[in-house]
Amino acid sequence: MEFVKGHGTENDFVVLPDLDDQLDLTVARVQALCDRQRGLGADGVLRVVRSGGDSGGKWFMDYRNADGSIAEMCGNGLRVFARYLVDAGHQPQGEFVVGTRAGDRTVTTHPDGSVTNDMGPARVTGTSIAAVDGSGIGGFAVDVGNPHLACVTDLPVSSFDLTVPPGFDPVMFPHGVNVELINVIEDGALRMRVYERGVGETRSCGTGTVASVASWLAGQGRTTGAATVDVLGGQVHVTIDPTTSTLTGPAVLVARGELDKSWWDALA
Numbered sequence: 609m610e611f612v613k614g615h616g617t618e619n620d621f622v623v624l625p626d627l628d629d630q631l632d633l634t635v636a637r638v639q640a641l642c643d644r645q646r647g648l649g650a651d652g653v654l655r656v657v658r659s660g661g662d663s664g665g666k667w668f669m670d671y672r673n674a675d676g677s678i679a680e681m682c683g684n685g686l687r688v689f690a691r692y693l694v695d696a697g698h699q700p701q702g703e704f705v706v707g708t709r710a711g712d713r714t715v716t717t718h719p720d721g722s723v724t725n726d727m728g729p730a731r732v733t734g735t736s737i738a739a740v741d742g743s744g745i746g747g748f749a750v751d752v753g754n755p756h757l758a759c760v761t762d763l764p765v766s767s768f769d770l771t772v773p774p775g776f777d778p779v780m781f782p783h784g785v786n787v788e789l790i791n792v793i794e795d796g797a798l799r800m801r802v803y804e805r806g807v808g809e810t811r812s813c814g815t816g817t818v819a820s821v822a823s824w825l826a827g828q829g830r831t832t833g834a835a836t837v838d839v840l841g842g843q844v845h846v847t848i849d850p851t852t853s854t855l856t857g858p859a860v861l862v863a864r865g866e867l868d869k870s871w872w873d874a875l876a
């Protein structure tokens with residue numbers, strides 16, 4: 609069984625090509641694959657399925673968090689997924705459509721290895737408070753297909769302890785939430801740290817960067833704008849308008865190999 613390891617701004621993934629939708633990707637298997645001691649190690653798994661959808665999309669990205677939970681969307685994962693399809697010869701370089709649980713997303717791969725995702729609308733749905741390190745930090749709830757609580761703060765994001773999960777309002781976020789802490793460096797330049805639902809702190813979160821820019825704009829009463837976002841693992845560029853958003857950043861394939869069949873079978 610083939611695997612590929614890749615990352616987007618150091619948000620890392622095990623890619624499992626399963627074009628004919630044959631793999632039984634159980635929670636135990638996802639957890640073991642993502643475990644950095646007893647598996648390959650990753651923030652999530654991207655199962656690559658060829659879809660017969662009528663939306664024009666030939667591919668479905670089955671994304672799982674490291675704890676085995678299913679999420680609707682993964683922005684960094686989508687770039688790595690697109691890079692894999694081109695690298696494997698399944699798609700020519702350029703624009704194509706990938707289905708996700710949040711809907712179809714158009715991706716554009718570039719010759720320099722970067723990828724631009726159309727991320728769909730970033731909907732600001734309200735305000736809420738994240739409890740981090742004993743402090744309440746206000747932010748905007750942003751739906752990027754998956755849920756975010758994106759909080760601009762004047763405290764340096766480097767000062768927060770994100771080894772402990774942030775608290776949040778379970779009524780507002782009944783299915784959990786990804787929490788972003790954001791500093792404004794200057795107009796159009798943000799710095800972000802993130803605690804991801806189903807993973808913990810990661811070095812980047814693509815949907816989280818889109819939510820961060822939407823939150824920063826919402827704080828100024830704006831619905832359109834663009835920013836670079838520095839994350840622990842690099843930098844991405846985000847644009848937001850009222851109907852859609854884009855995310856551009858690197859997508860790197862690191863290694864490929866074969867999973868041991870007896871290891872996989874024992875995890876069922």
Ligand SMILES: N[C@@H](CCC[C@H](N)C(=O)O)C(=O)O
Pocket residue numbers: 619652673678679680681682683684685754755786804805806807810812813814815816
């Ligand atoms: N790292 C991802 C987001 C992955 C899903 C998230 N943890 C959730 O549960 O919603 C990204 O790059 O967007």
